[in-house]
Amino acid sequence: MRLSKRGEYGLRAMIMMAETPSPDAPLPMVQIKEIALREQISAKFLEQILLTLKNAGLLHSKMGVGGGYYLARPSKEITLGQIFRVLDGPVAPIKCVSQMAYEPCGCPDEQTCGLRLVMGDVRNAIADILDNTSLADVTKRQSTLRKKLGIKS
Amino acid sequence: MRLSKRGEYGLRAMIMMAETPSPDAPLPMVQIKEIALREQISAKFLEQILLTLKNAGLLHSKMGVGGGYYLARPSKEITLGQIFRVLDGPVAPIKCVSQMAYEPCGCPDEQTCGLRLVMGDVRNAIADILDNTSLADVTKRQSTLRKKLGIKS
DNA sequence: GAAAAGCCTAGTTGTATTATAGACTTTATT
DNA sequence: AATAAAGTCTATAATACAACTAGGCTTTTC
Numbered sequence: 001m002r003l004s005k006r007g008e009y010g011l012r013a014m015i016m017m018a019e020t021p022s023p024d025a026p027l028p029m030v031q032i033k034e035i036a037l038r039e040q041i042s043a044k045f046l047e048q049i050l051l052t053l054k055n056a057g058l059l060h061s062k063m064g065v066g067g068g069y070y071l072a073r074p075s076k077e078i079t080l081g082q083i084f085r086v087l088d089g090p091v092a093p094i095k096c097v098s099q100m101a102y103e104p105c106g107c108p109d110e111q112t113c114g115l116r117l118v119m120g121d122v123r124n125a126i127a128d129i130l131d132n133t134s135l136a137d138v139t140k141r142q143s144t145l146r147k148k149l150g151i152k153s
Numbered sequence: 154m155r156l157s158k159r160g161e162y163g164l165r166a167m168i169m170m171a172e173t174p175s176p177d178a179p180l181p182m183v184q185i186k187e188i189a190l191r192e193q194i195s196a197k198f199l200e201q202i203l204l205t206l207k208n209a210g211l212l213h214s215k216m217g218v219g220g221g222y223y224l225a226r227p228s229k230e231i232t233l234g235q236i237f238r239v240l241d242g243p244v245a246p247i248k249c250v251s252q253m254a255y256e257p258c259g260c261p262d263e264q265t266c267g268l269r270l271v272m273g274d275v276r277n278a279i280a281d282i283l284d285n286t287s288l289a290d291v292t293k294r295q296s297t298l299r300k301k302l303g304i305k306s
Numbered sequence: 307g308a309a310a311a312g313c314c315t316a317g318t319t320g321t322a323t324t325a326t327a328g329a330c331t332t333t334a335t336t
Numbered sequence: 337a338a339t340a341a342a343g344t345c346t347a348t349a350a351t352a353c354a355a356c357t358a359g360g361c362t363t364t365t366c
Contacts, residue, residue, distance in 0.1 A: 001154055001279060003246040003272065005355060012260070015267050031311075040259065045356055051313065064364025065310045080271060093156040106193060107165070112298045114168050114291035118233060118282065119156065125278040126154060129271065138267035145265045158324065184342075198325055204344065217333025218341045 007088040009041050010049045014058070014083050018075035018135035019142070029068035049087065056086040076136035084130055091130065092123040099127075160241040162194050163202045167211070167236050171228035171288035172295070182221035202240065209239040229289035237283055244283065245276040252280075 003011075013035050020028045032050060036043035050069055053059045060072045071078060084091065085100065092098035096105035096113075097120040107113040156164075166188050173181045185203060189196035203222055206212045213225045224231060237244065238253065245251035249258035249266075250273040260266040299305075 001156070001241065001244055001246055003154070004353095008247060008258075008268070011268050033311095038261075042356065044358080047312080048314090048356090054312090061312060062364085063310095063312045063362075066365070067311045067363085069312085088154065091154055093154055094161065105161075108191075109304070111302065112295050112304065114295045115161070115164050117294055117298075118286055118291060121282050122279055125282060126275055129274050129278060133271055138271060141270055142265050142267045145270075149264065151262070151265065157322095186342090195325060197327080200343080201325090201345095207343090214343060215333085216331070216341095216343045219334065220332085220342045222343085 001093065003084075004088050005045075006049055007084060009039065009046055010053060010087045011080060011083055012039055013046065013050060014053070014071070014078070014135060015138050017059075017069065017071055018078075019139050029062065029066075029070050031068040034068075053083065053086060056082075058082060058086065071135070074136070075139065076134045078135045079131050080133045080135070080138070081127060081130035091127050092119070094119045097123045099123075154246065156237075157241050158198075159202055160237055162192065162199055163206060163240045164233060164236055165192055166199065166203060167206070167224070167231070167288060168291050170212075170222065170224055171231075172292045182215065182219075182223050184221040187221075206236070206239060211235060211239065224288070227289070228292065229287045231288045232284050233286045233288070233291070234280060234283035244280050245272070247272045250276045252276075 016035060016038065017028070017030050020030055032047050033043050035041070035050075036046050039046075050059060050061075054061055054069070058072050058078060059069050061067065061069045081091065090098040090100040092100070094105055094116070095101060095103040096107075096110060096116050104110060105113075105116070107116065110116060169188060169191065170181070170183050173183055185200050186196050188194070188203075189199050192199075203212060203214075207214055207222070211225050211231060212222050214220065214222045234244070243251045243253040245253070247258055247269070248254060248256040249260075249263060249269050257263060258266075258269070260269065263269060
């Protein structure tokens with residue numbers, strides 16, 4: 001039940017972009033190499049991930065000198081579920097309970113298959129969390145926690 | 154976020170064994186080839202899986218003619234979480250929130266890492282379901298549903 | 307026109323999953 | 337005692353996928 005590195009890096013990058021305060025600049029842009037440096041990730045690998053996210057409509061970018069990436073929408077309108085699905089595919093642990101990519105799993109009677117019932121619950125529990133947590137929720141939670149712990153950042 | 158075939162087959166087999174009514178026999182024994190046939194699985198692959206489950210103490214077996222496998226404990230004392238962990242390892246999507254196999258994941262400040270916070274929630278949600286669902290719960294749920302749908306079996 | 311950024315696709319490497327094979331042990335039956 | 341039916345155990349093949357690496361292309365700014 002693992003999150004892939006693609007998923008992990010992509011989620012981290014998106015959270016970082018949501019965190020980046022937009023000072024004077026019209027757009028809070030962040031560059032691949034900056035993220036790669038801060039997260040200690042291969043820049044080339046991250047590049048692919050951000051490109052995927054961009055092609056999925058979650059990020060926008062600006063080419064050329066002074067360019068970079070920025071969130072396609074306000075951080076409260078982008079959920080972790082959206083990001084996760086783009087990078088790691090369906091949330092469901094087994095295809096026969098997937099909303100995104102249903103496929104029969106070959107049990108004799110799907111309607112009363114016990115495994116399917118339980119895995120359906122698991123799917124829903126995961127999706128509930130990921131689809132109801134926006135990037136804004138994450139950054140808010142982080143800063144609340146930092147304040148509580150008295151950490152400057 | 155996928156369940157492996159090992160995990161799927163193992164869980165199915167365990168559910169099937171819990172389902173098998175123990176008629177007169179002292180032990181409700183089931184044979185590899187019977188499970189393989191009913192679930193349309195490679196018998197050799199299933200063999201490895203059941204052996205793993207046996208070595209983990211979840212199954213007992215009897216060798217020789219008329220032998221087979223049976224649950225090591227009553228079905229209400231075996232949880233899906235136990236089975237899952239034996240076959241698929243930790244439930245946590247990311248190591249830094251694993252109870253079973255913690256490992257730092259390399260974020261600058263783990264204590265306030267947003268991804269970690271959310272993945273911790275996901276881990277807990279999954280573990281809550283799997284650790285609180287016993288094989289007996291599954292078979293009960295199946296039979297209730299069958300009755301409700303008027304399916305004989 | 308050169309440098310700095312992102313865009314895009316293909317290829318490589320390593321590892322885990324899935325499955326297969328086969329020789330061995332135990333038990334029941336005849 | 338011999339045979340057949342079952343599980344035990346280990347090795348290995350085949351495949352797939354994840355995680356990267358590489359390199360050329362395009363756009364933008366100065």
